[in-house]
Every structure is written in C-alpha cells, then in structure tokens.
Amino acid sequence: MTDTGIFPARKRRRQATDSIPVRVLIYTLLLIGVAIVMVPFLWMLSTSLKDQSRLFIYPPEWIPNPVRWGNYKEAWQALPFNRFLINTLFMTLLAMFAEILTAAIVAYGFARFRFPGRNVLFIILLSTMMLPGILTLIPKFIMWRSVGRIDTFTPLTVGAWFVWGPSFVFLLRQFFMTIPREIEEAAIIDGANTVQIFHQIMLPLIKPALLAIGVLSFQANWNNFEGALIYLNTLEKYPMVLGLQFFGASLSREAPQWHLMMAMSTVMAAPILVLFFLAQRYFIEGLTVGAVKG
Amino acid sequence: MLSWYALTLTDYVVVGAAIFLAMFLIHRLLRWFGVGREAATGYALILPWLIGLVVWNVGPFVASLYLSFTDYTILKPPAWIGFDNYIEMFTDDRRFWRVLRFTIGYSVINVPLGLIGALITATLLNQDVKGLGIWRTLYYLPAVLPAAATALLWRWMLASNGLINQIFGPVYSLFGVDKPAWFTDPQMVLPAYILMGLWGVFGANTVILLAGLKNIPRDLYDAAKIDGAGRISMYFNVTIPMLSSTLFYVLIIGIIGSLQTFTQAFFIQHTARAGTFMSVYIYQEAFERNSMGYAAALGWVMLLIILLFTLLVFRSSEAWVYYEGERS
Numbered sequence: 293m294t295d296t297g298i299f300p301a302r303k304r305r306r307q308a309t310d311s312i313p314v315r316v317l318i319y320t321l322l323l324i325g326v327a328i329v330m331v332p333f334l335w336m337l338s339t340s341l342k343d344q345s346r347l348f349i350y351p352p353e354w355i356p357n358p359v360r361w362g363n364y365k366e367a368w369q370a371l372p373f374n375r376f377l378i379n380t381l382f383m384t385l386l387a388m389f390a391e392i393l394t395a396a397i398v399a400y401g402f403a404r405f406r407f408p409g410r411n412v413l414f415i416i417l418l419s420t421m422m423l424p425g426i427l428t429l430i431p432k433f434i435m436w437r438s439v440g441r442i443d444t445f446t447p448l449t450v451g452a453w454f455v456w457g458p459s460f461v462f463l464l465r466q467f468f469m470t471i472p473r474e475i476e477e478a479a480i481i482d483g484a485n486t487v488q489i490f491h492q493i494m495l496p497l498i499k500p501a502l503l504a505i506g507v508l509s510f511q512a513n514w515n516n517f518e519g520a521l522i523y524l525n526t527l528e529k530y531p532m533v534l535g536l537q538f539f540g541a542s543l544s545r546e547a548p549q550w551h552l553m554m555a556m557s558t559v560m561a562a563p564i565l566v567l568f569f570l571a572q573r574y575f576i577e578g579l580t581v582g583a584v585k586g
Numbered sequence: 587m588l589s590w591y592a593l594t595l596t597d598y599v600v601v602g603a604a605i606f607l608a609m610f611l612i613h614r615l616l617r618w619f620g621v622g623r624e625a626a627t628g629y630a631l632i633l634p635w636l637i638g639l640v641v642w643n644v645g646p647f648v649a650s651l652y653l654s655f656t657d658y659t660i661l662k663p664p665a666w667i668g669f670d671n672y673i674e675m676f677t678d679d680r681r682f683w684r685v686l687r688f689t690i691g692y693s694v695i696n697v698p699l700g701l702i703g704a705l706i707t708a709t710l711l712n713q714d715v716k717g718l719g720i721w722r723t724l725y726y727l728p729a730v731l732p733a734a735a736t737a738l739l740w741r742w743m744l745a746s747n748g749l750i751n752q753i754f755g756p757v758y759s760l761f762g763v764d765k766p767a768w769f770t771d772p773q774m775v776l777p778a779y780i781l782m783g784l785w786g787v788f789g790a791n792t793v794i795l796l797a798g799l800k801n802i803p804r805d806l807y808d809a810a811k812i813d814g815a816g817r818i819s820m821y822f823n824v825t826i827p828m829l830s831s832t833l834f835y836v837l838i839i840g841i842i843g844s845l846q847t848f849t850q851a852f853f854i855q856h857t858a859r860a861g862t863f864m865s866v867y868i869y870q871e872a873f874e875r876n877s878m879g880y881a882a883a884l885g886w887v888m889l890l891i892i893l894l895f896t897l898l899v900f901r902s903s904e905a906w907v908y909y910e911g912e913r914s
Contacts, residue, residue, distance in 0.1 A: 401631025454638025
C-alpha cells in the first residue's frame with residue numbers, strides 16, 4: 293500500500309514558515325468552509341426536534357424550544373417502519389456477505405494465479421464500472437420477471453453472488469498483491485490446499501481491506517433505492533429508503549411536515565454516521581485507494 | 587409474511603451453493619483437459635465474476651440494444667421497428683432535448699466547481715494545520731449522508747420559506763428581487779441541484795485530493811526550494827502536476843456519477859418539469875409509461891454520452907496529466 297495519508301506511517305513536520313497573519317487567514321477560511329458544510333446538517337438535526345408550529349419562525353431558531361423527541365416516535369409510527377427496518381437488514385446482510393466473499397475470491401484469483409487472458413479479463417472487469425446501471429436495468433427486470441421474482445427480495449440479494457462491485461475486486465486485488473508470496477509457499481509445503489490457504493491465511497491478512505469494502509458495501513445496500521423502487525411493489529416489503537420516499541411523497545401532498553421528514557432522514561442516516569465515527573479510517577481508505585494509485 | 591424471507595433465503599442458498607459447485611466442477615474439468623494446476627485454479631476462482639459478466643453485463647447489454655430497435659410494452663412480445671425510436675427521440679421528442687440539456691448542464695457546471703472548491707480546501711488543509719483529523723471529519727461528514735436524506739434535507743433548505751431564503755431574505759430585498767422558488771422554478775432548478783450536488787460531493791473530493799497531496803514526496807519541494815522556486819511557482823510547477831492523476835480520477839468519477847444522478851432527483855418531488863435528469867426520464871418511460879423499447883434507446887444514447895465525455899477527458903488528459911512513471 294502506498295501511504296494514503298490515513299495510516300500515520302511517518303510523521304512529517306515542516307518548519308512553520310508561515311507568518312501569523314497567514315496562519316490566521318488559513319484557519320479563518322477553513323472555519324468558513326466548515327460552517328458552510330455543517331449548517332445544513334445541523335439544520336436537519338434541529339428541525340427534527342421542533343414543534344410543527346415553530347418550523348418557519350424568523351429569525352431561524354437553532355436550538356428547538358421545546359425539544360420534541362416525540363417527533364421521532366410519531367414519524368416512525370406513521371408507516372410500518374419496524375417492518376422496513378427488518379427488510380433492510382435482511383437484504384443488506386445477505387447482499388453484503390455474498391458480495392464481499394465473491395469479490396475476495398475473484399480478487400485472489402486475479403492477484404495470485406497466472407492463466408491465459410488474465411490481463412484482458414481484468415481490463416474488462418475495470419471497464420464494466422463505467423456501464424450506466426439504468427441501461428442494463430430493463431433487461432434485468434425482464435429476466436427477474438420471467439423467473440417470477442418481481443416483488444420479492446431475490447433480485448436485491450441473490451445477484452450479489454456474481455460480484456456486484458468490480459471496484460471491490462480492484463481494491464482487494466491491490467491488497468493481495470502486497471502480501472509476500474513466501475507465506476503461501478510455506479503453507480503449500482505444509483500440504484495446505486487453495487481453499488485452506490485462502491480461508492486460513494489470506495483472509496485474515498487482508499482484514500483491513502475487507503473492513504474497508506464492508507463499509508462501502510453496507511452503505512451501498514442500505515441506500516439501494518433504484519433497485520428497490522423497480523423490483524418491490526408491496527408496502528410491507530419496502531426497505532427503509534423506499535419507505536422514506538413514500539413517506540416524503542405522502543406527507544407532502546398537503547403541507548409538508550418537515551419536522552417529521554427530517555426526523556426520518558436522520559434515522560436513515562444514523563447507522564451510517566455511527567459507522568463513520570467508529571470506522572472512519574476504513575471509509576477514507578475505501579474512498580482514496582483508487583485515486584492515489586492513479 | 588415469513589414466506590417472503592424464506593423464498594429469498596432459499597434462492598440465495600441454492601444460487602450460492604450452485605456457484606461453489608460450478609467452481610469445483612470447472613476446476614476438475616479443466617484439469618481433465620490437461621490445463622495446468624495454476625491456470626485451472628485461477629479460472630475457477632474468477633468464475634463468479636465471469637458468470638456475472640455474461641448474465642449481468644454482456645447479456646443485458648446486448649438485450650437492451652435489441653430492445654432499443656423495438657416497440658415493447660412487456661405485455662406483448664417486442665415488435666421490430668428499426669430506427670423509429672431513435673428518429674422519434676431526435677426529431678419529435680422535445681422533452682428529450684430538455685432532459686439532455688439539463689443533465690449535461692448539471693454535470694458540466696457541477697463537476698468543475700466541486701473540483702476547484704475541493705482543491706482549495708485540500709490545499710488549505712495541507713498547510714500543517716492543527717487537528718487535521720477533526721477538520722477532515724467535519725468536511726467529510728455530509729458526503730456519508732444517504733442520497734435520500736441529502737435530497738430531503740435540501741428540499742427543506744430550499745423550500746420557499748426554508749433556511750436559505752430566510753438567511754438571504756435581506757439580500758433579496760436589497761436588490762429588489764422576489765425570493766426564488768428553487769426546485770419549483772424552471773429558471774432556478776439547475777442552480778438548486780448544483781447547490782445540493784456541490785454540498786454532497788465536496789467533502790469526499792476534499793478527502794481524496796488531500797490524500798493525493800500527502801502522497802507527494804517532500805524532497806521534490808526541497809529540491810525546488812534549492813532551485814529558488816517561490817511558493818506560488820512551487821504550487822503550480824510541483825504540486826499541481828504531481829496531483830494531476832488524482833485530479834483526473836476525481837474528474838472522471840464525478841462526470842460518470844453526475845450524468846447518472848437518480849436517487850436525489852427522485853426524492854425532490856415537485857421539481858419544475860424543466861429539471862428532469864436523464865436517468866429519471868428513462869425510468870419514467872420504462873416503468874411508468876411502459877414503453878421499454880423507447881427507454882432502452884434512451885439508455886443507449888446516455889451510454890454514448892457518458893463514453894463521449896469520458897473520451898474527451900481522457901484525450902485532454904494527455905496534455906495535462908503527469909504520470910511519474912513516464913518521465914523520460
């Protein structure tokens with residue numbers, strides 16, 4: 293791995309040559325930037341705790357008075373969100389497991405075994421990242437329809453066995469290539485077969501990379517709107533994101549109930565925000581690995 | 587209710603088991619045909635992706651090309667109509683041109699603005715600021731919000747009596763203009779989307795570019811300093827060239843992503859008709875108006891546009907992207 297600036301590999305100190313006014317200017321600009329970035333986010337949290345009658349008060353009220361935690365309960369009970377949560381977790385877990393496992397297997401194949409056509413196939417793999425999803429969506433819909441799987445969770449989970457994320461394969465392959473071959477050679481001499489080497493030696497070694505794509509995969513499946521919109525029709529089968537869309541559309545028919553919509557948006561974002569604070573370096577690792585490699 | 591989960595669980599286990607069985611069998615088969623052990627194992631390991639390539643990419647790709655030359659409503663078998671879909675699109679469908687202009691306009695404005703803003707921020711963050719981790723977290727935070735939450739949030743921010751109009755109320759009255767209706771105003775819907783888009787990608791781009799900046803070897807700067815280079819000249823002659831491959835990556839990813847904007851657009855319910863994205867238009871044609879053939883043709887035009895833009899950026903990159911390995 294090259295140093296992506298995430299893992300503190302080496303400390304580089306530059307003698308602070310900047311004068312005090314320049315430092316002040318730098319920090320001021322950064323603070324303004326942070327303010328612009330954080331205001332909408334804080335406004336979402338603030339609105340989610342407001343009483344409906346106080347939504348449009350001028351000047352804007354940042355600390356809600358009174359604080360209404362009940363908004364969350366009210367929004368959650370407006371639709372069967374318990375059911376939506378179970379559906380989302382069901383689909384996310386199944387898809388994540390298959391997606392990560394097959395990506396690791398395929399990446400291992402590309403990283404460690406020589407076979408005719410390997411480089412061409414790898415280039416094809418990378419180029420499939422550019423295909424717009426909407427183009428293949430119609431034939432895929434027809435395919436799932438012909439096997440009677442419309443309005444089931446199957447199209448949103450089973451496809452993950454066939455490597456959904458080419459970028460995951462790319463990332464894991466990079467990781468496999470940094471592992472010295474001697475480790476496997478020693479295992480082969482000890483009589484281990486490919487499955488044993490992969491499962492007992494390689495997977496533990498690439499754990500950081502697996503966590504990085506785990507985070508990406510969780511985000512992608514938790515937020516998968518396009519697929520859910522097309523394949524699911526019954527309200528009780530909706531995942532959170534589709535429930536949120538239905539919620540927004542049905543509540544905005546008359547006066548939009550922004551406090552409830554912001555509460556549900558916050559709920560939708562909460563697991564990802566928690567994950568972000570717990571595992572920030574894996575988010576950043578997954579984000580930057582393609583870029584810095586060039 | 588439980589039977590829904592059971593059905594999918596069964597599908598999932600059956601398909602998963604079938605894949606592993608297929609990997610095992612292909613390995614046996616190749617060995618039996620005299621393929622070497624290493625190659626046979628390699629092919630077996632990439633089999634899940636190979637099957638996926640055929641079933642999820644090549645197959646649907648060809649099928650959608652065929653469908654684009656047909657009239658297809660899913661209820662009746664597709665009827666071949668030659669180039670009629672494409673002819674209708676370019677000569678008779680005024681909505682198509684509006685959608686196309688809007689989608690490309692969004693991408694062409696949003697991506698460079700986001701890139702420049704992120705470059706400035708990343709450069710500032712790279713000046714040995716204290717508490718870098720905290721700054722990075724704060725800047726990156728909006729980028730991890732689900733697209734759905736971002737869209738609902740900005741619908742609220744840009745509502746006619748939302749926060750943005752409240753804050754800028756005095757500015758509007760100073761210039762004697764009405765407060766804009768943003769997403770529902772055909773004139774303002776593009777700026778509204780751009781504001782939302784910038785906010786969403788800005789932090790992620792900053793983090794990527796910062797990682798790129800941190801990756802530039804320090805000794806290059808030391809060498810430049812010995813040559814008497816000033817700060818500004820160092821930035822444009824060392825930093826930017828060394829960062830150009832990362833900038834290129836962010837540009838490509840940004841263009842491909844922004845041309846395909848879907849979820850956000852779908853969550854912004856009451857847009858002006860002027861503000862429809864290509865992906866949403868394709869969805870509406872395919873799944874609301876049930877004209878799948880026409881939608882497939884639209885999808886192909888979209889693919890060609892993405893390819894065209896990617897190609898243009900790749901072509902131009904020969905002039906401005908600098909790869910260290912190519913140094914002569």
